[in-house]
Amino acid sequence: MGIRIFVTGGTFDKEYNELTGTLFFENTHVQEMLTRGRCRLDVEVQMLMMLDSLEMTETHRKHIVEACRDCGETEIVITHGTDTMVDTAHAIAQAIDGKTIVLTGAMVPYAFGSSDGLFNLGSALSFVQTLPRGVYIAMNGRWFPWNDVRKDREAGVFERLA
Amino acid sequence: MGIRIFVTGGTFDKEYNELTGTLFFENTHVQEMLTRGRCRLDVEVQMLMMLDSLEMTETHRKHIVEACRDCGETEIVITHGTDTMVDTAHAIAQAIDGKTIVLTGAMVPYAFGSSDGLFNLGSALSFVQTLPRGVYIAMNGRWFPWNDVRKDREAGVFERLA
Amino acid sequence: MGIRIFVTGGTFDKEYNELTGTLFFENTHVQEMLTRGRCRLDVEVQMLMMLDSLEMTETHRKHIVEACRDCGETEIVITHGTDTMVDTAHAIAQAIDGKTIVLTGAMVPYAFGSSDGLFNLGSALSFVQTLPRGVYIAMNGRWFPWNDVRKDREAGVFERLA
Amino acid sequence: MGIRIFVTGGTFDKEYNELTGTLFFENTHVQEMLTRGRCRLDVEVQMLMMLDSLEMTETHRKHIVEACRDCGETEIVITHGTDTMVDTAHAIAQAIDGKTIVLTGAMVPYAFGSSDGLFNLGSALSFVQTLPRGVYIAMNGRWFPWNDVRKDREAGVFERLA
Numbered sequence: 277m278g279i280r281i282f283v284t285g286g287t288f289d290k291e292y293n294e295l296t297g298t299l300f301f302e303n304t305h306v307q308e309m310l311t312r313g314r315c316r317l318d319v320e321v322q323m324l325m326m327l328d329s330l331e332m333t334e335t336h337r338k339h340i341v342e343a344c345r346d347c348g349e350t351e352i353v354i355t356h357g358t359d360t361m362v363d364t365a366h367a368i369a370q371a372i373d374g375k376t377i378v379l380t381g382a383m384v385p386y387a388f389g390s391s392d393g394l395f396n397l398g399s400a401l402s403f404v405q406t407l408p409r410g411v412y413i414a415m416n417g418r419w420f421p422w423n424d425v426r427k428d429r430e431a432g433v434f435e436r437l438a
Numbered sequence: 439m440g441i442r443i444f445v446t447g448g449t450f451d452k453e454y455n456e457l458t459g460t461l462f463f464e465n466t467h468v469q470e471m472l473t474r475g476r477c478r479l480d481v482e483v484q485m486l487m488m489l490d491s492l493e494m495t496e497t498h499r500k501h502i503v504e505a506c507r508d509c510g511e512t513e514i515v516i517t518h519g520t521d522t523m524v525d526t527a528h529a530i531a532q533a534i535d536g537k538t539i540v541l542t543g544a545m546v547p548y549a550f551g552s553s554d555g556l557f558n559l560g561s562a563l564s565f566v567q568t569l570p571r572g573v574y575i576a577m578n579g580r581w582f583p584w585n586d587v588r589k590d591r592e593a594g595v596f597e598r599l600a
Numbered sequence: 601m602g603i604r605i606f607v608t609g610g611t612f613d614k615e616y617n618e619l620t621g622t623l624f625f626e627n628t629h630v631q632e633m634l635t636r637g638r639c640r641l642d643v644e645v646q647m648l649m650m651l652d653s654l655e656m657t658e659t660h661r662k663h664i665v666e667a668c669r670d671c672g673e674t675e676i677v678i679t680h681g682t683d684t685m686v687d688t689a690h691a692i693a694q695a696i697d698g699k700t701i702v703l704t705g706a707m708v709p710y711a712f713g714s715s716d717g718l719f720n721l722g723s724a725l726s727f728v729q730t731l732p733r734g735v736y737i738a739m740n741g742r743w744f745p746w747n748d749v750r751k752d753r754e755a756g757v758f759e760r761l762a
Numbered sequence: 763m764g765i766r767i768f769v770t771g772g773t774f775d776k777e778y779n780e781l782t783g784t785l786f787f788e789n790t791h792v793q794e795m796l797t798r799g800r801c802r803l804d805v806e807v808q809m810l811m812m813l814d815s816l817e818m819t820e821t822h823r824k825h826i827v828e829a830c831r832d833c834g835e836t837e838i839v840i841t842h843g844t845d846t847m848v849d850t851a852h853a854i855a856q857a858i859d860g861k862t863i864v865l866t867g868a869m870v871p872y873a874f875g876s877s878d879g880l881f882n883l884g885s886a887l888s889f890v891q892t893l894p895r896g897v898y899i900a901m902n903g904r905w906f907p908w909n910d911v912r913k914d915r916e917a918g919v920f921e922r923l924a
Binding site: 403 | 471472474475476477478479481545551552553554556557558559560561562563564565567568569576577578579580581594595596597
């Protein structure tokens with residue numbers, strides 16, 4: 277059984293709209309990133325939504341939780357905006373047992389030359405294969421259990437609670 | 439105790455010499471890659487050599503083995519050319535116990551826009567934190583024990599034996 | 601006598617603020633772009649302002665006009681947001697004679713991998729050396745006299761009037 | 763009548779072969795570069811050969827000269843390796859009158875993130891529209907008449923004679 281990747285949007289997939297000069301979502305870059313990483317894992321990419329995580333509602337989270345529960349895989353990576361990634365991790369952890377679920381994201385869009393996205397995707401796909409069942413966040417090269425992590429918005433990094 | 443990264447060269451760090459039109463080694467890009475990945479691990483980067491792995495001799499391998507043994511860290515990532523990465527993994531495994539050592543590399547130099555290096559570095563740094571003591575290769579999003587891996591040179595990917 | 605480059609901001613120099621997820625201005629990339637283009641012209645880069653051209657006022661335009669008039673060079677390139685580039689070209693043309701002044705910009709920020717900025721800067725620096733005295737816009741590989749050009753905002757390209 | 767671009771290879775189009783770890787030629791990047799530059803000129807790209815210019819023979823040069831003579835356009839850009847670009851310019855100048863022909867190239871392959879190619883292509887396409895009939899080299903943001911230019915191989919730049 278392979279790994280399921282659920283795409284929900286976030287900075288990962290933001291693009292520059294050259295007609296309006298603003299950032300927007302169009303398609304996911306995850307498949308392109310897997311190709312670039314020469315990834316040979318048995319992976320299935322599925323787009324659930326394409327949102328800035330600040331706009332994510334409880335309905336969206338419910339949809340993500342159901343997708344995690346209903347898919348056949350026990351190893352799941354979720355690409356997600358960093359601002360509410362911890363909230364979604366909580367929602368998943370309260371509903372699902374017996375799967376390894378790793379949320380990851382990016383501080384800079386993949387379409388920018390300087391994105392951290394490829395590093396984070398490589399990291400999340402590795403943690404999901406090796407961490408015990410549970411819900412985690414993978415950012416900054418580190419892994420965090422869902423209930424021991426927060427985003428330090430001023431520094432733009434994730435860290436353990438106290 | 440943090441993670442030690444030993445740099446040995448390989449495609450990872452190849453650069454284009456615009457005066458001669460050839461590829462060569464100058465400095466390692468690993469620190470720059472860690473910065474781009476917003477890596478917040480306690481990592482120390484140390485350059486052991488800067489070689490195409492086809493030019494690596496037994497003396498070079500001995501030097502790598504000794505560096506792995508002598509450093510204080512028990513988690514070690516080694517960046518290495520892909521052509522003889524398996525040979526070096528063998529040399530290390532025969533000499534060292536009680537450490538998690540992950541070798542990784544790249545099919546395309548980091549200085550090229552399309553490099554897989556950042557994906558592989560994120561992957562190796564994650565595996566080294568979570569795999570049991572032993573010697574491994576991390577490529578293509580996968581991990582391989584040192585004694586169950588080969589490079590398929592025609593396809594340019596790593597795979598298990600048999 | 602060399603070429604003066606006046607930087608006024610525009611998409612050219614937009615960057616991604618990874619803490620807020622928005623685009624902003626910090627420093628100009630023009631010097632870095634000249635280095636990358638291995639430019640060996642006698643060029644002096646001067647930042648006049650750092651603005652989205654939709655926020656440019658008559659006071660800003662007056663400042664640009666004065667800078668063009670007061671500098672010693674007769675060949676001037678101005679990097680400028682595309683939305684009001686034509687307006688600034690008009691303001692300059694009505695005030696200044698005897699210099700070759702070429703405005704250029706970009707549809708995608710230089711910091712994005714897919715930017716047209718380097719192409720446009722190479723183009724503007726070439727036109728400024730070869731076009732007769734006058735005020736021009738250089739975009740899309742083409743040159744336009746200041747009074748025979750408009751931006752087609754739906755297509756995101758510049759074209760002659762009528 | 764538009765502009766003809768003849769592709770002959772050179773560093774512009776070198777790619778990295780990830781199976782052999784060497785540089786090679788496959789397809790030209792010129793069309794992709796024009797797209798990225800949002801080029802709206804009436805341009806036709808034609809590949810004549812795909813060579814390192816050190817391997818270019820008199821037969822190759824004859825072929826380039828004939829292509830320049832036989833095409834309908836009077837404005838021609840030629841992408842060419844920098845090492846013998848001056849030689850080819852001489853061959854063309856001795857055979858052809860009444861056209862503006864601009865040779866350009868790159869010090870770093872376009873496929874590398876840090877290539878000067880896009881800058882040079884923007885520059886060459888601009889010079890070809892504005893310089894009088896003749897044969898020129900466009901490099902480093904500058905233009906040179908065919909008989910007053912040499913490549914300084916140690917510095918990797920083009921300069922006037924004497």
